[in-house]
């Protein structure tokens with residue numbers, strides 16, 4: 459078994475939101491030795507994969523059986539007054555779905571890593587709506603592609619080659635030659651040389667530039683004096699507007715350079731409104747460049763079941779959406795949460811000090827494929843198998859298209875879904891017992 463050689467075709471890389479599903483893996487025993495078609499990030503994801511080490515479950519640092527750990531985890535959640543659940547962007551939709559059910563049973567706040575990346579985009583979608591298309595449509599139709607506050611050459615290396623700028627498509631038969639590529643950013647990134655037009659705007663001026671583009675699209679008059687130190691000239695903006703109105707199919711991909719700079723959700727609302735306005739003249743879309751492999755799945759699954767994508771509180775028996783009130787960094791920093799469950803994320807490694815200090819002071823459960831500062835501090839920690847490499851299931855590409863996973867080999871550890879299903883069962887059991895005791 460150890461040295462068995464096999465090839466897995468059309469495997470799916472879950473390292474970034476492109477979720478490339480054309481990877482050919484060569485697997486020797488429990489090692490992936492080749493990952494054909496993967497980019498440098500995808501190769502590192504597959505070839506450096508190592509199954510977690512140590513026990514499958516620990517309670518306060520001591521090795522435990524899965525049953526004991528599930529029992530303790532369920533007790534922590536059921537006994538809490540304000541439990542919170544966080545993470546979810548690096549696991550399957552099947553596991554996410556069970557997690558929402560657990561959140562519902564215990565009346566938790568459920569939040570995903572969206573709240574610290576494209577959370578403002580999620581708020582803007584609720585306000586303006588999403589003018590969206592699939593990456594397949596972009597590949598076959600787009601003749602104007604704009605990247606705003608995003609550096610795909612380094613963050614999503616195959617986005618250009620597979621979907622957005624290089625491939626030959628049905629209505630763009632000459633591929634790159636049939637497309638105009640525009641990059642808007644505050645600095646000249648590695649993506650800039652590959653663009654036809656690079657607009658370097660001043661930091662924190664995204665909203666102003668987008669609003670002026672909207673005005674020009676609507677035919678309003680703008681003077682150079684109105685540009686208020688945005689770093690671009692009126693001629694550059696008018697040129698871009700002319701191209702946007704004249705294209706047959708335009709798309710604006712925006713990254714965290716737009717959603718996490720000054721203006722946040724207002725910036726994204728401006729980008730979405732610009733795409734909406736342009737549909738009076740042509741077909742135009744605006745899509746976020748999502749980072750984690752299944753962060754889009756997390757948004758979708760939480761939205762299916764609660765109506766909102768992240769920062770949702772189920773404590774009153776119905777969903778309430780309020781980023782800032784129910785998002786995890788905030789409930790922790792304000793010391794409101796009294797128990798937590800963290801799935802496939804490492805908040806102890808990247809949250810604010812106030813949030814980390816409070817998390818460390820309350821009982822919490824952690825599920826991860828490897829040991830992290832979060833699993834080390836957890837009251838109950840589970841080591842789980844890696845989605846996509848060991849675990850089958852479904853993930854969502856950044857354009858909301860669901861993609862199946864084709865795992866390479868089995869892990870000695872259980873999947874997140876398996877642990878969460880056992881946990882849901884135990885939570886229900888304890889809740890029923892509690893109910894009976896109170897009657």
Ligand code: SF4
Pocket residue numbers: 471472473474475476477478495496497498499500501614615616617
């Ligand atoms: S672009 Fe992203 S999903 Fe595709 S192979 Fe590279 S890291 Fe993996």
